[in-house]
């Protein structure tokens with residue numbers, strides 16, 4: 221950093237009134253200790269993760285329905301100011317919830333929905349969490365907007381930073397898929413490729429966050445605010461089902477944040493009286509080549525043993541998942557499960573979802589779809605109950621995963637007889 225001007229210690233900055241909406245403090249998930257809202261993520265007492273706590277006013281369905289067709293319709297339930305719509309952001313969310321009748325028939329399910337988050341501004345669910353992190357970074361007076369990423373997060377941070385006119389620096393593993401590199405580099409000149417895996421990149425980011433003032437690392441020092449963005453997936457699913465909760469939901473697990481926050485969102489909707497309380501089961505989906513949470517689930521243990529990822533599902537390749545233990549809690553308490561699938565099953569499921577529903581998902585959605593299939597086949601998921609799966613990213617970002625297994629049925633001369641010979645007529 222430049223030594224000319226004294227660094228602004230953003231932790232000392234006075235927050236403007238209502239900077240975090242109805243959020244009141246950060247609470248430790250382990251011991252309940254509370255700290256003031258700020259760029260903090262670990263409990264000063266026990267090092268447990270901090271989570272945003274609120275004092276919600278009465279919120280009605282009508283209030284929400286009158287809001288914009290993006291995540292800010294739920295702004296009263298997020299750590300963002302009431303004037304959030306006036307700040308440039310990527311305005312993600314309110315993506316389509318599609319009934320998947322063909323896939324349901326194929327798998328023997330009665331009622332199946334796909335929450336399709338591939339249509340967000342940078343084509344993954346990460347735009348949701350980044351929009352909330354950007355608001356926090358702004359309110360905290362951060363000078364740099366940054367992240368370590370497995371790819372999709374880098375895309376989302378780079379785009380949101382560009383809209384916000386902030387200096388943006390994104391760190392990725394150097395072996396990342398080319399489309400994800402280009403999808404970041406097009407938005408920011410400051411893409412840093414690190415020779416190492418995601419966990420190495422994450423460690424480096426924590427070190428930089430400790431050394432430099434005024435850097436908001438979306439998933440490190442403003443992680444509590446970032447994580448809240450995933451709740452909007454849960455709110456939207458319930459609203460789009462006509463203000464109801466589904467019976468079963470299958471969610472991909474990388475750090476585990478999304479899965480735990482969708483559950484938190486369902487709980488909040490019940491507490492606020494916006495949906496009726498009912499039992500629902502939460503299922504986690506991992507790739508076998510990076511399945512620390514699934515392995516712990518199956519072994520019946522609480523501790524997660526970190527792994528070195530080796531899978532085509534790079535967006536889920538977090539070997540040491542921060543929220544893994546909470547994923548175990550949610551899946552066990554709700555009567556769900558955590559399951560994993562092979563890279564071949566992931567590839568096949570990408571094609572299955574595409575050919576049954578016209579939805580091209582990336583490897584993360586392939587993982588979720590393949591896990592859905594496996595859970596139905598093993599009887600862990602009840603085919604008679606209403607089920608939702610989340611498609612978290614777009615297949616154009618991971619073309620390599622299927623480019624070897626799909627292609628032209630025939631290459632022919634431009635004549636009718638050549639076409640007739642293919643048998644496709």
Ligand SMILES: *Cc1c(COP(=O)(O)O)cnc(C)c1O
Pocket residue numbers: 344345346372373472473474475476477478479535536582584585612613
């Ligand atoms: C980041 C990501 C996830 C999971 O995120 P966590 O909250 O870290 O578990 C799922 N799908 C895609 C495509 C992602 O990019």
Ligand SMILES: [Zn+2]
Pocket residue numbers: 248249250251252253263264265266267268
């Ligand atoms: Zn604590």
